[in-house]
Amino acid sequence: MRHVTQERALRTREKLFRAGAEVFDEFGYSGAGINKILERAGVTTSALYFHFESKEGLAKAVMNAQPQAIEGMLHSEGLQRLVDITLVWAQRLQTDPVLRAGVRLSVEQGAFGVRDATAYLSWRGIMEGCLREAERNGELRCDLDLEEVAEFVVGACTGVQLYAQLVSGRQDLPKRTVRMWELLLPGVAVPEAAARMDLDPMRGISA
Amino acid sequence: MRHVTQERALRTREKLFRAGAEVFDEFGYSGAGINKILERAGVTTSALYFHFESKEGLAKAVMNAQPQAIEGMLHSEGLQRLVDITLVWAQRLQTDPVLRAGVRLSVEQGAFGVRDATAYLSWRGIMEGCLREAERNGELRCDLDLEEVAEFVVGACTGVQLYAQLVSGRQDLPKRTVRMWELLLPGVAVPEAAARMDLDPMRGISA
Numbered sequence: 001m002r003h004v005t006q007e008r009a010l011r012t013r014e015k016l017f018r019a020g021a022e023v024f025d026e027f028g029y030s031g032a033g034i035n036k037i038l039e040r041a042g043v044t045t046s047a048l049y050f051h052f053e054s055k056e057g058l059a060k061a062v063m064n065a066q067p068q069a070i071e072g073m074l075h076s077e078g079l080q081r082l083v084d085i086t087l088v089w090a091q092r093l094q095t096d097p098v099l100r101a102g103v104r105l106s107v108e109q110g111a112f113g114v115r116d117a118t119a120y121l122s123w124r125g126i127m128e129g130c131l132r133e134a135e136r137n138g139e140l141r142c143d144l145d146l147e148e149v150a151e152f153v154v155g156a157c158t159g160v161q162l163y164a165q166l167v168s169g170r171q172d173l174p175k176r177t178v179r180m181w182e183l184l185l186p187g188v189a190v191p192e193a194a195a196r197m198d199l200d201p202m203r204g205i206s207a
Numbered sequence: 208m209r210h211v212t213q214e215r216a217l218r219t220r221e222k223l224f225r226a227g228a229e230v231f232d233e234f235g236y237s238g239a240g241i242n243k244i245l246e247r248a249g250v251t252t253s254a255l256y257f258h259f260e261s262k263e264g265l266a267k268a269v270m271n272a273q274p275q276a277i278e279g280m281l282h283s284e285g286l287q288r289l290v291d292i293t294l295v296w297a298q299r300l301q302t303d304p305v306l307r308a309g310v311r312l313s314v315e316q317g318a319f320g321v322r323d324a325t326a327y328l329s330w331r332g333i334m335e336g337c338l339r340e341a342e343r344n345g346e347l348r349c350d351l352d353l354e355e356v357a358e359f360v361v362g363a364c365t366g367v368q369l370y371a372q373l374v375s376g377r378q379d380l381p382k383r384t385v386r387m388w389e390l391l392l393p394g395v396a397v398p399e400a401a402a403r404m405d406l407d408p409m410r411g412i413s414a
Contacts, residue, residue, distance in 0.1 A: 028318050030237065107369065109236050110311065111318035117373040148386050151370060152363075155383070159366020162314065163358060166324040177361070180353050185392040 082130035091204025139193035174201035215282035289337035298411025381408035
């Protein structure tokens with residue numbers, strides 16, 4: 001019995017999380033009324049408060065789930081893995097409500113009085129991990145501070161995404177991400193590694 | 208008489224603009240009540256509607272005034288001018304309410320239902336102009352699409368700013384901007400031009 005209850009609770013949490021992502025993606029934080037979320041999830045107010053404490057709690061959970069939504073889809077390593085993270089992210093942002101809502105909430109959080117760097121710091125950690133591996137593989141220029149590079153890539157992706165959203169509703173984000181790497185690789189990678197990188201934006205679909 | 212009236216109207220507009228920038232910077236769009244702005248400006252509601260039509264109109268005016276706030280302060284040319292734009296911007300964002308509010312509103316605009324790329328496109332145009340000059344001066348690698356480079360720099364600055372705001376309240380933005388150029392210059396400039404660039408973050412104060 002206990003097991004069944006736990007499973008049901010997990011399903012309820014997942015329904016709420018998913019509905020929250022969809023509604024935050026579509027309406028932003030302020031426009032996402034709690035009733036809209038509960039209706040879409042088909043659950044009660046008390047479930048929301050039990051699992052996430054508040055609308056803000058749910059928003060933070062969605063905001064901070066971005067890295068998990070990507071990491072499981074990668075098979076490459078080192079510098080190519082770092083590139084792939086950004087290409088998969090750029091492609092999946094076209095359709096995945098969790099990523100879309102996560103990015104929207106991260107960027108707009110100041111407007112609803114939240115200042116939570118968790119998602120950015122998780123991305124930084126993951127990207128720094130790829131860079132450490134790339135360094136061990138001899139792919140990087142030797143004068144780099146890897147934490148700084150990771151922080152710059154997180155920031156640059158965030159801003160390129162914002163720009164793409166304003167000028168094309170994000171449709172050209174994959175192409176812009178490829179261009180970012182074309183500009184960045186000479187400053188980051190040794191020439192042989194730069195030449196070896198696969199920058200096909202469709203890696204974002206097949207990777 | 209007519210002249211005096213026009214001058215007074217301009218002063219009123221300037222007061223409203225300034226008060227709007229300060230209040231938007233401090234409270235964001237939703238938190239910036241019209242009365243708060245009018246009180247700080249010491250003008251009437253009708254003046255706001257006469258000069259800006261609405262709170263949204265005032266917000267757009269502030270958002271799109273960023274480039275003018277910077278351009279007059281520059282004395283360099285070509286690639287150094289592009290670098291200086293970003294260094295001056297990073298420094299002045301510490302204190303200038305017009306820039307601070309402009310950036311905040313640009314980033315958070317989705318949260319209040321606005322989608323206005325004007326400020327980003329002005330920056331792109333200005334930066335592309337610097338790059339064209341740099342190209343004529345032989346400072347750039349020959350395989351670049353200058354519009355794409357300009358768009359990337361606008362996006363990257365936006366994102367680095369957002370990252371800096373979350374982790375340091377923007378204090379380390381000048382340092383992060385210098386690092387951005389250290390990573391980007393090898394992909395953008397010929398080696399001699401890259402070596403010649405002055406990346407002292409204090410150029411943002413003295414330039």
